[in-house]
Amino acid sequence: MSEVFDIFLLESVLNGLLLGGLLALLSLGLNLIFGVIDVVWICYAELIMVGMYAVYYFHVVFGWPLLLAMLMGILIVAMAGAALHYFVIRPVLAAEPINQLLVTGGVLFFLQAAATLAFGIEFKNLGVTFPPIVVGDISFSMPRLIAFVTALAGMLGMYLFLTRTYIGTAIRAISQDRTIMPLMGVNPNRIFLVTSALGGGLAGLGACLLVLQYDIHPAIGLSFGPITFLICVLGGLGNMVGGFIAAFIFAQFISVGGFFFAIEWGYVIAFLFFIGMMFWRPQGLFTK
Amino acid sequence: MNHRDTCGRFCARALVAAIAAVGFASFAHAQQKEIKLGVIYDYTGAFAAGGSAAAGIGTKAAIDMINERGGIEGYKLKATYADAQSKAEVAINEMTRLLDQEKVDIVMGVFSSAHCVPMAQQMDARKKFFWANVCVASAVLKDKKLQYVFRPQVHSDQFGEASCTFLQENAKAKLGKEAKDLKVAVIYEDGPYGAGVASGNEAKCKSLGMNMVLKEGYAATSPDLSSLITKLRRAQPDVILHTGYNPDITLFWRQAKEQGLKWSALIGHGAGYGQYDKLREAFGKDAEFIYNVDPVAAQLLDPKSLKPGLGDITKEMIKRYTAEIKDRKVDEIPPHVSMGFNQSWILFTDVIPRAIKKYGGIDPEALRKASLETDIPVGGTIQGYGVKFFPPGTPMSGQNERSSPVVMQYIGGDTKIVWPAAIKTADPVLPLPKGHTYAR
Numbered sequence: 001m002s003e004v005f006d007i008f009l010l011e012s013v014l015n016g017l018l019l020g021g022l023l024a025l026l027s028l029g030l031n032l033i034f035g036v037i038d039v040v041w042i043c044y045a046e047l048i049m050v051g052m053y054a055v056y057y058f059h060v061v062f063g064w065p066l067l068l069a070m071l072m073g074i075l076i077v078a079m080a081g082a083a084l085h086y087f088v089i090r091p092v093l094a095a096e097p098i099n100q101l102l103v104t105g106g107v108l109f110f111l112q113a114a115a116t117l118a119f120g121i122e123f124k125n126l127g128v129t130f131p132p133i134v135v136g137d138i139s140f141s142m143p144r145l146i147a148f149v150t151a152l153a154g155m156l157g158m159y160l161f162l163t164r165t166y167i168g169t170a171i172r173a174i175s176q177d178r179t180i181m182p183l184m185g186v187n188p189n190r191i192f193l194v195t196s197a198l199g200g201g202l203a204g205l206g207a208c209l210l211v212l213q214y215d216i217h218p219a220i221g222l223s224f225g226p227i228t229f230l231i232c233v234l235g236g237l238g239n240m241v242g243g244f245i246a247a248f249i250f251a252q253f254i255s256v257g258g259f260f261f262a263i264e265w266g267y268v269i270a271f272l273f274f275i276g277m278m279f280w281r282p283q284g285l286f287t288k
Numbered sequence: 289m290n291h292r293d294t295c296g297r298f299c300a301r302a303l304v305a306a307i308a309a310v311g312f313a314s315f316a317h318a319q320q321k322e323i324k325l326g327v328i329y330d331y332t333g334a335f336a337a338g339g340s341a342a343a344g345i346g347t348k349a350a351i352d353m354i355n356e357r358g359g360i361e362g363y364k365l366k367a368t369y370a371d372a373q374s375k376a377e378v379a380i381n382e383m384t385r386l387l388d389q390e391k392v393d394i395v396m397g398v399f400s401s402a403h404c405v406p407m408a409q410q411m412d413a414r415k416k417f418f419w420a421n422v423c424v425a426s427a428v429l430k431d432k433k434l435q436y437v438f439r440p441q442v443h444s445d446q447f448g449e450a451s452c453t454f455l456q457e458n459a460k461a462k463l464g465k466e467a468k469d470l471k472v473a474v475i476y477e478d479g480p481y482g483a484g485v486a487s488g489n490e491a492k493c494k495s496l497g498m499n500m501v502l503k504e505g506y507a508a509t510s511p512d513l514s515s516l517i518t519k520l521r522r523a524q525p526d527v528i529l530h531t532g533y534n535p536d537i538t539l540f541w542r543q544a545k546e547q548g549l550k551w552s553a554l555i556g557h558g559a560g561y562g563q564y565d566k567l568r569e570a571f572g573k574d575a576e577f578i579y580n581v582d583p584v585a586a587q588l589l590d591p592k593s594l595k596p597g598l599g600d601i602t603k604e605m606i607k608r609y610t611a612e613i614k615d616r617k618v619d620e621i622p623p624h625v626s627m628g629f630n631q632s633w634i635l636f637t638d639v640i641p642r643a644i645k646k647y648g649g650i651d652p653e654a655l656r657k658a659s660l661e662t663d664i665p666v667g668g669t670i671q672g673y674g675v676k677f678f679p680p681g682t683p684m685s686g687q688n689e690r691s692s693p694v695v696m697q698y699i700g701g702d703t704k705i706v707w708p709a710a711i712k713t714a715d716p717v718l719p720l721p722k723g724h725t726y727a728r
Contacts, residue, residue: 144514213539214539264478
């Protein structure tokens with residue numbers, strides 16, 4: 001078998017699939033926000049960082065059970081998302097896109113600096129590690145598998161929410177035409193606030209999964225912010241399904257590219273693909 | 289003589305006395321000469337917890353202690369501390385600010401080699417004196433012909449050589465293999481620091497005939513190392529030689545466990561591997577038996593092996609560090625504290641006094657000449673090594689030719705020196721004992 005097929009290549013493909021799940025989950029919230037409010041939260045990964053600290057403090061410092069701490073983490077980041085919209089985004093909703101981008105960029109630096117002052121420079125972690133899941137000669141990461149399943153569930157949940165609930169329908173409607181919908185009795189400010197809380201909640205969910213795999217520090221957002229943004233652009237900003245699929249494509253480039261070449265080449269190939277796609281389909285791969 | 293006259297004369301005298309006192313104080317103040325130091329470390333960002341902040345505390349302790357002892361030859365040390373924020377561009381901007389606005393006489397400190405390489409070249413081009421405390425990349429000085437840059441610290445080639453020599457000396461006795469049969473993998477963060485140590489690893493291990501099955505770098509901020517681990521699982525090295533900072537090291541260990549990677553030994557090289565308390569916090573018992581190559585943490589050395597009085601200096605350094613960072617066991621104190629302190633102490637007690645006495649001041653030329661005359665024998669610093677700088681015209685001019693790292697291992701919750709044999713405090717545990725998470 002190993003003579004005709006490299007089992008480690010298969011492992012690499014599967015690991016790419018699991019990494020894709022994690023990245024897909026991270027891109028979900030950012031895409032939702034852009035799709036509805038038409039603003040890019042450059043500070044999205046920093047909200048995830050806030051969620052990671054929240055889970056750490058509730059679980060390790062205050063001694064709460066992990067699942068409860070995670071629920072609190074999601075709640076806190078959801079509230080942070082709503083607060084971000086109310087205090088920062090709402091006043092610049094009518095401003096030029098570059099101004100909106102700069103404002104959320106400012107929040108990014110504010111959150112990083114505030115986290116350094118509040119939590120210090122020390123790396124923190126839950127102190128939990130997971131044994132491998134071994135199938136034959138292949139090993140998987142359990143937290144990655146959890147992230148993968150959660151991403152699928154999150155996507156399904158989001159689909160059901162947007163299609164089966166009144167508020168979800170209103171969100172979809174206002175994302176299609178934000179000028180007409182107020183005439184039909186939909187309060188856009190309320191919808192934007194709910195959407196921001198939802199986007200924040202998804203960032204919190206991402207934080208719950210990242211905290212199982214990564215150390216927490218004020219600069220953790222730098223590892224995920226740019227890549228999440230690129231995935232959203234690749235799939236088409238605001239296109240949740242597109243971002244979801246783009247995450248898996250991107251992850252395969254990283255994983256399989258890193259397997260065949262040096263690991264850094266995986267990223268080089270992924271970014272080259274991204275640049276090429278921006279020439280070919282600047283609106284994103286999956287935007288009609 | 290009425291009351292008014294008495295008061296008038298008394299008040300006039302008092303006024304004269306007061307003016308004289310103020311004048312004398314001002315004169316004395318004007319006479320108090322200063323050496324302006326620009327101290328650059330990463331006090332925030334990813335490098336801060338990887339050892340930079342600890343080194344900063346060590347350097348500050350040395351500066352405070354010198355000032356409390358009356359300064360150096362009539363000069364007080366006046367330090368301006370700058371935060372490089374773990375970003376090379378910020379480090380360079382801060383260096384420029386310190387030189388042009390603060391008008392410092394010496395720039396010192398610097399944790400990251402990625403910051404050190406460009407800073408050293410810019411400092412030298414401006415003929416300003418730069419004293420590198422912590423950064424280790426050989427590339428800072430190698431073939432650069434710098435004249436005003438000096439580094440008493442160990443350099444990365446030595447890191448790479450130490451781990452391979454340690455393996456060669458223990459392969460047969462501990463692993464039951466000749467060195468040439470040993471399969472070694474080298475993985476590293478791909479900045480100047482990691483790349484420098486890795487090329488030292490590669491050159492030395494290959495020269496000893498070892499079988500290099502994988503050598504690969506990665507970005508320290510990489511969010512995923514699973515393909516690297518898959519390749520390591522395929523290559524099945526006996527020993528992994530790893531150089532990295534902090535988040536990438538813990539990510540590697542976590543993913544290695546999740547993907548079932550096993551080894552006989554893993555030897556780390558400084559930075560994140562010097563932070564035993566953090567490793568233990570993250571991995572518990574799994575952090576047992578990790579090796580770390582680094583300049584030795586001074587508190588681990590027997591003071592009797594050093595010049596008399598240095599043991600007390602180390603104690604004072606530790607006292608000041610633990611006053612700042614509470615609840616830390618002495619043998620958990622990272623070696624970066626010693627690096628920050630020791631190199632500063634060498635500058636303040638050997639180089640600067642000679643520059644003032646023999647060369648008449650603290651200008652870059654005087655400091656350069658005084659540095660080139662430094663001749664401290666082995667045992668003459670708190671970290672044990674001596675100091676003599678390679679002279680101009682040699683490939684590593686400005687580098688301390690007497691510096692040397694040690695190989696340490698975390699055994700039973702303590703840090704032990706396992707190499708070189710002359711100063712070892714424990715026998716290395718090699719290979720990993722059965723039952724250990726990463727044991728084969």
